[in-house]
Amino acid sequence: MKIVIVPDAEAVGRYAAERIAATIRSAAGRPAPSAVSGASGASTADRSAASGGREATGAVLGVATGSSPLGTYAELARRVRAGEIDTAGVSAFALDEYLGLDPTHPESYHSVIRRSVTEPLGLDPRRVHVPDGAAADIRAACLDYERRIREAGGIDLQLLGIGANGHIGFNEPTSSFASRTRLKTLAPRTRIDNARFFGSLDEVPLHCVTQGLGTILEARQLLLVAHGEAKADAVARMVEGPLAAVCPASALQLHPDATVVIDRAASSLLRLTDYYEHVQRNLPEHAGTGAAP
Numbered sequence: 001m002k003i004v005i006v007p008d009a010e011a012v013g014r015y016a017a018e019r020i021a022a023t024i025r026s027a028a029g030r031p032a033p034s035a036v037s038g039a040s041g042a043s044t045a046d047r048s049a050a051s052g053g054r055e056a057t058g059a060v061l062g063v064a065t066g067s068s069p070l071g072t073y074a075e076l077a078r079r080v081r082a083g084e085i086d087t088a089g090v091s092a093f094a095l096d097e098y099l100g101l102d103p104t105h106p107e108s109y110h111s112v113i114r115r116s117v118t119e120p121l122g123l124d125p126r127r128v129h130v131p132d133g134a135a136a137d138i139r140a141a142c143l144d145y146e147r148r149i150r151e152a153g154g155i156d157l158q159l160l161g162i163g164a165n166g167h168i169g170f171n172e173p174t175s176s177f178a179s180r181t182r183l184k185t186l187a188p189r190t191r192i193d194n195a196r197f198f199g200s201l202d203e204v205p206l207h208c209v210t211q212g213l214g215t216i217l218e219a220r221q222l223l224l225v226a227h228g229e230a231k232a233d234a235v236a237r238m239v240e241g242p243l244a245a246v247c248p249a250s251a252l253q254l255h256p257d258a259t260v261v262i263d264r265a266a267s268s269l270l271r272l273t274d275y276y277e278h279v280q281r282n283l284p285e286h287a288g289t290g291a292a293p
């Protein structure tokens with residue numbers, strides 16, 4: 001796991017945006033997944049639907065909700081406006097959705113992703129996918145979501161935030177590291193934390209649909225962003241604690257290409273800060289340029 005400590009939340013956003021921009025650039029114009037893999041056994045019509053009616057040729061991004069990635073999205077949007085990034089052909093898959101909220105509800109993740117990702121980044125809405133929390137058959141909808149990710153060729157880069165209780169997506173403590181997209185019950189702490197987006201705690205749904213930890217771990221790159229002291233404990237447990245389902249984010253320790261980008265406040269409970277900074281100052285040349293913190 002690569003730990004990058006930067007001065008503040010703005011620098012977290014700049015670093016993450018640079019990584020995502022690099023992913024978008026390197027995927028641009030590559031062959032559609034159906035042409036290169038053909039392994040899903042899906043019909044051409046299915047594949048076409050999964051890629052929004054056209055063959056997918058751009059990066060497949062995993063996108064997160066919450067406050068943490070907002071700076072990243074704002075920086076990406078600035079670069080799109082400046083013509084530095086071309087998002088044509090880019091697809092996106094959200095991590096999670098509340099159960100039972102109409103997609104048009106302003107706090108449904110369908111709405112949040114549209115406001116914070118699809119519109120500002122100029123993505124084709126047909127290429128942006130959010131789990132269906134309003135489906136009559138949730139189990140079938142979860143299986144369908146997994147199928148859509150597979151048929152898009154898998155996720156190139158999954159952006160993540162972290163909950164104060166160590167959740168990623170809505171994988172609450174004790175979620176299986178092998179879990180797939182499924183229905184979950186939100187932890188009381190998560191509902192309290194997210195009540196700020198609703199009129200009252202009672203309005204926060206009790207349940208959700210979330211990509212599983214097993215699903216998330218299949219993304220080619222994981223990039224977790226966090227800032228502020230309130231995240232320091234969760235960050236320390238994720239990075240330096242034992243691999244344990246009680247801290248779902250510790251699953252990042254299993255991933256071969258996971259980067260954690262945090263500000264000083266979120267790093268305040270880490271024990272090996274000197275080492276992480278030493279590594280950042282002495283990156284081997286062949287590791288590529290990446291983004292300067």
Ligand SMILES: N[C@@H]1[C@@H](O)[C@H](O)[C@@H](COP(=O)(O)O)O[C@@H]1O
Pocket residue numbers: 064065066067068069095096160161162163164168169170190194
């Ligand atoms: N489901 C989302 C997560 O994907 C997010 O990472 C987390 C942290 O949110 P925030 O960034 O607002 O602290 O909680 C939410 O409930």
